Amino acid sequence: xxxxxxxxxxxxxxxxxxxxxxxxxxxxxxxxxxxxxxxxxxxxxxxxxxxxxxxxxxxxxxxxxxxxxxxxxxxxxxxxxxxxxxxxxxxxxxxxxxxxxxxxxxxxxxxxxxxxxxxxxxxxxxxxxxxxxxxxxxxxxxxxxxxxxxxxxxxxxxxxxxxxxxxxxxxxxxxxxxxxxxxxxxxxxxxxxxxxxxxxxxxxxxxxxxxxxxxxxxxxxxxxxxxxxxxxxxxxxxxxxxxxxxxxxxxxxxxxxxxxxxxxxxxxxxxxxxxxxxxxxxxxxxxxxxxxxxxxxxxxxxxxxxxxxxxxxxxxxxxxxxxxxxxxxxxxxxxxxxxxxxxxxxxxxxxxxxxxxxxxxxxxxxxxxxxxxxxxxxxxxxxxxxxxxxxxxxxxxxxxxxxxxxxxxxxxxxxxxxxxxxxxxxxxxxxxxxxxxxxxxxxxxxxxxxxxxxxxxxxxxxxxxxxxxxxxxxxxxxxxxxxxxxxxxxxxxxxxxxxxxxxxxxxxxxxxxxxxxxxxxxxxxxxxxxxxxxxxxxxxxxxxxxxxxxxxxxxxxxxxxxxxxxxxxxxxxxxxxxxxxxxxxxxxxxxxxxxxxxxxxxxxxxxxxxxxxxxxxxxxxxxxxxxxxxxxxxxxxxxxxxxxxxxxxxxxxxxxxxxxxxxxxxxxxxxxxxxxxxxxxxxxxxxxxxxxxxxxxxxxxxxxxxxxxxxxxxxxxxxxxxxxxxxxxxxxxxxxxxxxxxxxxxxxxxxxxxxxxxxxxxxxxxxxxxxxxxxxxxxxxxxxxxxxxxxxxxxxxxxxxxxxxx
Numbered sequence: 163x164x165x166x167x168x169x170x171x172x173x174x175x176x177x178x179x180x181x182x183x184x185x186x187x188x189x190x191x192x193x194x195x196x197x198x199x200x201x202x203x204x205x206x207x208x209x210x211x212x213x214x215x216x217x218x219x220x221x222x223x224x225x226x227x228x229x230x231x232x233x234x235x236x237x238x239x240x241x242x243x244x245x246x247x248x249x250x251x252x253x254x255x256x257x258x259x260x261x262x263x264x265x266x267x268x269x270x271x272x273x274x275x276x277x278x279x280x281x282x283x284x285x286x287x288x289x290x291x292x293x294x295x296x297x298x299x300x301x302x303x304x305x306x307x308x309x310x311x312x313x314x315x316x317x318x319x320x321x322x323x324x325x326x327x328x329x330x331x332x333x334x335x336x337x338x339x340x341x342x343x344x345x346x347x348x349x350x351x352x353x354x355x356x357x358x359x360x361x362x363x364x365x366x367x368x369x370x371x372x373x374x375x376x377x378x379x380x381x382x383x384x385x386x387x388x389x390x391x392x393x394x395x396x397x398x399x400x401x402x403x404x405x406x407x408x409x410x411x412x413x414x415x416x417x418x419x420x421x422x423x424x425x426x427x428x429x430x431x432x433x434x435x436x437x438x439x440x441x442x443x444x445x446x447x448x449x450x451x452x453x454x455x456x457x458x459x460x461x462x463x464x465x466x467x468x469x470x471x472x473x474x475x476x477x478x479x480x481x482x483x484x485x486x487x488x489x490x491x492x493x494x495x496x497x498x499x500x501x502x503x504x505x506x507x508x509x510x511x512x513x514x515x516x517x518x519x520x521x522x523x524x525x526x527x528x529x530x531x532x533x534x535x536x537x538x539x540x541x542x543x544x545x546x547x548x549x550x551x552x553x554x555x556x557x558x559x560x561x562x563x564x565x566x567x568x569x570x571x572x573x574x575x576x577x578x579x580x581x582x583x584x585x586x587x588x589x590x591x592x593x594x595x596x597x598x599x600x601x602x603x604x605x606x607x608x609x610x611x612x613x614x615x616x617x618x619x620x621x622x623x624x625x626x627x628x629x630x631x632x633x634x635x636x637x638x639x640x641x642x643x644x645x646x647x648x649x650x651x652x653x654x655x656x657x658x659x660x661x662x663x664x665x666x667x668x669x670x671x672x673x674x675x676x677x678x679x680x681x682x683x684x685x686x687x688x689x690x691x692x693x694x695x696x697x698x699x700x701x702x703x704x705x706x707x708x709x710x711x712x713x714x715x716x717x718x719x720x721x722x723x724x725x726x727x728x729x730x731x732x733x734x735x736x737x738x739x740x741x742x743x744x745x746x747x748x749x750x751x752x753x754x755x756x757x758x759x760x761x762x763x764x765x766x767x768x769x770x771x772x773x774x775x776x777x778x779x780x781x782x783x784x785x786x787x788x789x790x791x792x793x794x795x796x797x798x799x800x801x802x803x804x805x806x807x808x809x810x811x812x813x814x815x816x817x818x819x820x821x822x823x824x825x826x827x828x829x830x831x832x833x834x835x836x837x838x839x840x841x842x843x844x845x846x847x848x849x850x851x852x853x854x855x856x857x858x859x860x861x862x863x864x865x866x867x868x869x870x871x872x873x874x875x876x877x878x879x880x881x882x883x884x885x886x887x888x889x890x891x892x893x894x895x896x897x898x899x900x901x902x903x904x905x906x907x908x909x910x911x912x913x914x915x916x917x918x919x920x921x922x923x924x925x926x927x928x929x930x931x932x933x934x935x936x937x938x939x940x941x942x943x944x945x946x947x948x949x950x951x952x953x954x955x956x957x958x959x960x961x962x963x964x965x966x967x968x
Contacts, residue, residue, distance in 0.1 A: 205771055208662055208724035208736035210784040210817060212237075212294045216317070221871050221884045223914045223927050225286050227312065232888035232910075233867045234294045235817035235835025236786075237310065240860050242939045242953055243411050244283045244380075245443055245473050245493075250860045251296050251310035252786060253813040253839025254763070257860070259491075261526040261640035262674050262749045262805075263794070266761075268299065268307035271314045272400045272449035273501075274467030275304060278526065280493045281445055281471040284404055285382040288342050288357035290315040296817075297765045297786065298742030300720035301648055301664035304520065308720075308742030308763055318398060319355035319388040321346050325968040330925075332961020336363035355386040366956050367412040370420055371483060372436030375412035376956070381405045394455040402447045410439035413951035415481035415944055418590035427952035428935050432594070433478040434485050445471040459508040467499040479943040481951035484589050484596045485631065486542050488533040489943065497524040512656070516664075517649040524642045531635040532703055536627040536687055537598035541589040544581055546948060547690060551616070552577035558613050579608040601626050602686065625686050634681030634701045638750070643671040658728040665721035668743075672716065676750035677709040693803070694752045704752045712748040712755055719743075732773040740765045747794055749805050758807050759792040778823040788813045793841070795897055797852060798946045808897065809851035811858070813839040827873045835865045841897075856899040862890035862907075879919035887911045895940040903940040903950060910934055925963040933958040 204213045212234045214224070224230045228241040240248035240257070248257030249267040256266035257279060265277040276282055286292075292314055299307040325343040330336070339360045346353045359382045365374030382404040389397045414431035416424070421432060433439055447469035454462045473493040480487040503518030552573045559569035582605055591597050606623040609616055650664030681701045688699030698705045722740035729735065744761035769784040793808040815837040823829050839858050845851035857863070869886035889909035896903050911931040917924045936955045944951040 205773065206734060208660070208726045208738050208769070210296045210767060210769060210782070210786070212819065213291060215291045216289055219286070219289060219292065221882065221914065222869055222886050223912065227283060227286070230286070230292055231294060233831065233833055233869065235819065235833045235865055236296055236815060236837050237294055238860065238862065238865070238890070240938060241283065243441065243475070244406055244408065245280050245441055245475055247279065247283045248860050249282070250858075252788065252815060253837050253858050253861045254309035254790070255858050255860050256309070259528065260749070261528045261638045262747050264745060266309045266744055268303045268311045269314070270303060270311065272316060272402070272447070272467070273451055273465040274447070274449050274469065274499055275497075275522070276447070276469065278495050280443070280473045281469070281495060284314070284402070284445065285359050285361070285380055286314070287340055287359040287382065288317045288384065290317050297738070297767055297788075298720060298722065298740040298763060300666045300742060301650055301722055304522070304646065304666075308744045308761065316384065316386070316400065317355065319353040319386050320344050321350055321353050326965060328963055328965040330961055330963035332363070333959045334363040334366060336959075336961055337361075338963070351390050353388050357384045358382070365409050367954060368430040369412070369436060369439070370422065370430050370432035371434055373409065373439070375409050375431075375433070375439070377409040379407045395452070397450070397452045400449045402445065404445045406441070406443040408441050410441055410476050410478070411953060413478055413481040413942060413944065413953060415949040415951050417949050418482055418588065419592060419594050420483065421594035423594070427937060428954050431481060432483040433481065434483050435476070435478065435488070439476045439478060441473070441475050443471060443473040445469070459506055461505040463503045463505070465499070465501040468497070470496040477943070479951070480542065480947060480949050481944050482590060482949070483594070484538040484542070485533070485535040486539040486589060487943070487947060490531040490533070492529040492531070494527040495524070497522065499523070513651065513653040515649070515651045520646040520648070522642070522644040522646075527637065527639045529635055529637045531633055533631055533633040534702060535629060535631060536685060536702070537600055537629050538589065538596055539687070540599045540627055541587045541597060542947060542949065543687070543692065544586055545583070547692075548577045548581040548583070550691070551580060554616060555612060562613075576608070576612055580606055598629065599627060619690060622686070622689055627686060628683065630683060632681055632683055632685050632702055634679070634704060636676065636678045636704050636752070639675040641673045645669045660726045660728070662722070662724045665719060668718045668720070670716050670745055671713070672745065672748055673711065673713045674748045674750060675709055675711050676707070678704045678707040678752070680706050710750045710755070712750055714746065714748055716745050716760070718745070718760065734771045736769050738767045738769070744794070747805060753804060756805050758794050758805060761794055762791045764789045780821050782819045784817045786815055786817070791846070803946055806852060808841060808853050809845040810842040811840065812842065813837060829871045831867070831869045833867045837861060837863060853897045856897060857894060859895055859897050860893060862893045864891040865889065879917050882916040882918070883913070885911070885913040896945070900941070903945070905937045905940070908934055908936045921967045923965040925965065927963065928958065928960040930956060930958050
């Protein structure tokens with residue numbers, strides 16, 4: 163691996179002056195990692211924590227979680243869309259969209275959870291910093307942080323007058339405005355901070371049917387009011403509002419040509435509905451944090467939260483100009499939470515403790531509306547039905563006592579008689595035009611020779627297919643009420659040993675609901691089972707169903723224990739054992755009720771944190787191992803998707819991060835992560851399990867990053883140059899590890915050039931400087947129908963920004 167050797171050599175060469183030169187001591191950034199870690203800093207916390215302060219985010223232009231986590235070994239965020247991200251920490255992926263699932267990775271803002279998939283990505287602006295913790299973090303962040311947590315720390319109101327205004331423009335007709343105003347209303351008692359961010363740019367992918375894709379249009383507002391009635395009490399009320407109206411995701415299939423022919427995954431797609439393909443999201447939240455000093459050693463913290471959001475996604479799921487399989491997805495979410503915690507840290511004793519309670523309520527509703535034109539959909543559906551028909555006949559014959567080989571031959575022959583492959587018509591012709599089939603084939607009459615109930619389909623032969631737009635929808639909902647008790651205890655021995663013990667007990671009431679309404683028009687396709695075992699008529703896909711309900715109350719205990727040893731006041735080693743739990747899935751869908759067992763994660767971590775050379779070099783290293791049971795996922799066969807328990811999995815890895823003040827004007831950061839996640843070969847019962855030997859989706863085995871910040875003061879201002887490069891190895895987009903649905907290794911280069919003079923700053927920035935072509939995702943819903951779709955990542959972007967501080 164030559165690139166690794168080169169990076170290490172460059173770093174050592176750059177660090178060499180530290181040994182031979184007498185440089186002034188420099189205190190590297192070490193954030194206090196919030197009250198949730200009661201008394202720990204990044205240097206003493208017995209866990210793997212990456213903490214990026216406001217200066218780091220600014221200097222490297224990190225305005226999204228995907229770019230920020232590229233500097234975190236073992237963690238990543240896939241931003242296919244702000245409405246549907248995928249989080250991955252140490253091989254554990256969290257990206258399910260149905261209401262039945264709970265996230266594996268917890269995202270926090272203002273001290274409240276914002277982890278629901280459709281609302282987890284928010285605009286990053288006016289931040290104090292970003293924290294990323296790996297491994298189960300249930301004691302500090304709740305049961306949903308079963309594999310890790312991301313914490314967004316927003317700037318708090320200051321008791322002073324200050325502000326800033328930043329305006330910028332760039333590639334793709336980009337416009338951005340960021341404004342901050344901090345006003346002290348009553349000296350040392352009442353202050354208010356208002357922040358605004360407005361970002362818009364055109365899409366980076368052209369839609370040959372009209373408009374563009376991946377455009378952004380975001381307005382984010384925040385107001386924070388802080389009241390300090392006395393020296394012992396501090397209250398902050400934060401309100402956030404964000405409205406997003408981006409254009410849709412560029413799902414592109416490669417099986418059929420566009421009007422420009424076959425142009426590969428990075429060519430322009432031709433998605434019907436043109437400019438009507440758009441997304442929208444509206445988020446509003448309130449968070450009230452009150453902190454009171456009840457004594458010299460006792461602190462009370464109360465966090466009250468409310469949040470709601472509504473989303474709408476438009477998807478061309480088949481990725482083509484045919485109106486074959488379209489989807490409109492509506493999401494509604496509302497939550498309330500109340501947390502109380504007491505921290506006790508007596509100054510004269512070597513221990514401290516925390517105890518708390520939390521209540522959380524949430525309501526989620528997902529409605530998926532499917533649209534199709536029967537005449538345009540039939541050519542795509544026909545090969546799938548032939549395979550489905552063959553499988554059903556084969557299994558029926560085997561059940562009747564026919565030998566498997568003979569049953570397979572007879573089933574294949576009957577399927578060919580009913581739907582001859584020679585008569586298949588491609589959905590898209592060679593010139594890019596959509597081909598319609600007006601009637602079901604007469605050959606379906608051959609099903610009269612099939613065993614019941616398949617023989618009943620013979621009467622469908624020759625029936626007309628509709629040329630109008632058919633739409634139907636299903637709704638899945640989930641309500642949760644959670645009660646938690648938690649606490650932790652830390653004891654520091656005189657020898658330098660420190661012991662931490664924490665636990666959380668959770669009781670959760672779960673109710674899930676599902677129903678299917680009749681479509682706008684009856685569909686002939688509904689007589690033929692497509693995604694269900696039984697016909698769906700009068701619908702095409704999902705049988706009409708009145709509301710079905712499932713309820714359960716579950717209890718869980720999670721926790722962590724750690725021991726650390728301070729070799730010196732600058733070097734520390736720790737070992738942590740932690741346990742995470744994801745509650746059972748109560749899923750009701752077109753195939754009935756499914757209950758999946760709770761996921762259980764056992765996590766072990768050995769780490770080291772050290773600072774050297776007068777605080778100019780900071781090293782963080784971690785070895786981890788985890789085992790996972792009852793991995794909840796899904797599998798697809800002949801267009802039928804079902805939720806399954808993929809069994810057991812394990813992950814092993816190493817993570818390294820170094821940051822250093824290399825010279826008085828040059829600072830650098832270097833990281834490397836190795837994660838080997840594999841589904842076990844056998845399950846708990848001893849049989850071969852699903853995805854045996856595969857890695858999990860969205861998990862690169864290796865990641866690396868390097869960033870430099872060079873500062874040059876002059877008589878007419880200060881120049882700062884911050885180049886960065888992030889790299890990841892091959893990643894699969896499905897747990898099946900289909901080689902056609904993967905992205906090979908790639909790296910992205912970015913750079914920021916600043917000029918500062920007094921209160922003014924001018925910035926030139928570039929992202930993906932070498933215009934690297936890469937995929938964000940592949941497979942998607944289209945893969946269920948035999949037309950996997952591909953989603954390209956953004957190419958080179960650049961711009962200028964002018965900032966004035968007050």
